[in-house]
Amino acid sequence: MTPLLEVRHITKEYPGCRANDRVNLCIDMGEIHALLGENGAGKSTLMKIIYGVVQPDEGELLWRGMPVNIKGPAHARQLGIGMVFQHFSLFDTLSVLENILLSLPAHEARDRLRVLRQLDDMGKRYGMHLDPHRPVSTLSTGERQRVELIRALLNEPQLLILDEPTSVLTPQECEGLFASLRKLAADGCSILFISHKLQEVKDLCQRATILRGGCVVDELDPRETDIDTMAARMVGSGTATHATTRPGVQGEAAISVHHLTLPGFSSHEVGVRDVSFTAYKGEILGIAGVAGNGQACMLRALSGEQLSQSDDVRIGARGIGRLNPAQRRKLGMAVVPEDRLGRGAVPDMTLVENALLTAADQGLVKKGVIQHGALRDWTSQLCKLFKVKTAGIDAQARSLSGGNLQKFIIGREVLQQPAVLVASHPTWGVDIGSAVAIREALLTLRDQGCAVIILSEDLDELFEISDRMTALCHGQLAPIKARQDTSVEEVGRWMGGDFSDTPPAAESSAIAAATAAHSDLPQENRHAQA
Numbered sequence: 001m002t003p004l005l006e007v008r009h010i011t012k013e014y015p016g017c018r019a020n021d022r023v024n025l026c027i028d029m030g031e032i033h034a035l036l037g038e039n040g041a042g043k044s045t046l047m048k049i050i051y052g053v054v055q056p057d058e059g060e061l062l063w064r065g066m067p068v069n070i071k072g073p074a075h076a077r078q079l080g081i082g083m084v085f086q087h088f089s090l091f092d093t094l095s096v097l098e099n100i101l102l103s104l105p106a107h108e109a110r111d112r113l114r115v116l117r118q119l120d121d122m123g124k125r126y127g128m129h130l131d132p133h134r135p136v137s138t139l140s141t142g143e144r145q146r147v148e149l150i151r152a153l154l155n156e157p158q159l160l161i162l163d164e165p166t167s168v169l170t171p172q173e174c175e176g177l178f179a180s181l182r183k184l185a186a187d188g189c190s191i192l193f194i195s196h197k198l199q200e201v202k203d204l205c206q207r208a209t210i211l212r213g214g215c216v217v218d219e220l221d222p223r224e225t226d227i228d229t230m231a232a233r234m235v236g237s238g239t240a241t242h243a244t245t246r247p248g249v250q251g252e253a254a255i256s257v258h259h260l261t262l263p264g265f266s267s268h269e270v271g272v273r274d275v276s277f278t279a280y281k282g283e284i285l286g287i288a289g290v291a292g293n294g295q296a297c298m299l300r301a302l303s304g305e306q307l308s309q310s311d312d313v314r315i316g317a318r319g320i321g322r323l324n325p326a327q328r329r330k331l332g333m334a335v336v337p338e339d340r341l342g343r344g345a346v347p348d349m350t351l352v353e354n355a356l357l358t359a360a361d362q363g364l365v366k367k368g369v370i371q372h373g374a375l376r377d378w379t380s381q382l383c384k385l386f387k388v389k390t391a392g393i394d395a396q397a398r399s400l401s402g403g404n405l406q407k408f409i410i411g412r413e414v415l416q417q418p419a420v421l422v423a424s425h426p427t428w429g430v431d432i433g434s435a436v437a438i439r440e441a442l443l444t445l446r447d448q449g450c451a452v453i454i455l456s457e458d459l460d461e462l463f464e465i466s467d468r469m470t471a472l473c474h475g476q477l478a479p480i481k482a483r484q485d486t487s488v489e490e491v492g493r494w495m496g497g498d499f500s501d502t503p504p505a506a507e508s509s510a511i512a513a514a515t516a517a518h519s520d521l522p523q524e525n526r527h528a529q530a
């Protein structure tokens, strides 16, 4: 049978790097096909070529057996190729229907009744129910993703490309998404699925193509291949797939938050409401939650980008709520924001310049003079230790693949050996081998006495390295429990806003002991104290 899409000998070069090197790939009708590879392997480049965003230097694409030159995304959609990007592009102030109409050609958008009928049909068929009149600002992340999917599906694609679609979903939302994707595939729509989560790939996909250094190195059936083997094919044999977990030794309070209430930066952003917690030296406190539930506000309140009352946030006994980010860094705080291009790194600056932005105090500036030699050595060391794949330390941050830039940013902060590290999604978009290395680095930092706070949607990761866990939903904090006293299901419910049904007796002994040992400290979150 003629494949739906055939990629033949596709090559794409960037300065200093061959992102795709004679890549061959076939996607059959109705197949769910995974594209796997370590960071910088060339997955995004290949997707962008298939969706017409990037033109290849060599090679050809065959669509239903016919050679085709995809000129741009509009042309790709015309052919029947849809794509859902990692970052949503919806207008918060508009309704679901208005957002959908905006994506349709004018002649189709005029027939609102027909579109409403289609939405209804799609909801019934694929279990993707949405109230078309709800403003997007009121939707959960999973619902927003549904709008993006529906927008792509209204075009009746024969091939749907999904770029890490589960990184922002709760476990329950993931199950719903997978059920919809299986139905879509059964109806004949092929799916190209990009993910670093290998268990998902095993659960969902029938075939996987593995890229390494821009080349296809393997094609396999993920249902019949274990995760260690897939990881080995992607990043080399002997790759650990889990960090060596070990319990932390909880010390005294490092940073505490006291009944913190702050608004979001805009009327559409959720702030935080009456949040209290303490992170202790030598522990990792995992705060689960789907982005958009107060995470951004919480991170700003901790980093100093959003000020509060002085005593709302304290390092030890000192109120720091009125201190700016630079002043907090001087007290030993380091921060990894969720947005890597823009806040984590300046896209147009080189890696050397980006290193200087937060690490100047590492002896890289003396009496106001930049120590260029030391700075270059420090940046090279950082790239070596955290295996940042780059054309060189003078490359611009924007030229790095997503996962490699993430490794650079987290490495830059960890290497400074902070007393408190607040990290949002520390391994977001990072391949399995590098994710383990980052988790090990966080555990080592914790063992050295750092208080590490991680805000993340990735429950597997949080359960792997956190000593205590909680979640943030609608700006409120769920109970805080020792990792061994809670479960993925319970934290998943917390992420969805259900803090009920949590027996007070289940509160962790670790918290009880810690609270007793630090009776001068504020009450922990009221749910945990209940």
Ligand SMILES: Nc1ncnc2c1ncn2[C@@H]1O[C@H](COP(=O)(O)OP(=O)(O)OP(=O)(O)O)[C@@H](O)[C@H]1O
Pocket (backbone or CB within 6 Å): 014, 015, 017, 018, 019, 037, 038, 039, 040, 041, 042, 043, 044, 045, 046, 389, 390, 398, 399, 400, 401, 402, 403, 404, 429, 431
């Ligand atoms: N616009 C660009 N300019 C220069 N180099 C680029 C550009 N885009 C990508 N590259 C390089 O091409 C290589 C492949 O990048 P690509 O983004 O395709 O990798 P990836 O497999 O998607 O990685 P990740 O899993 O980290 O997203 C990387 O080495 C990257 O630095």
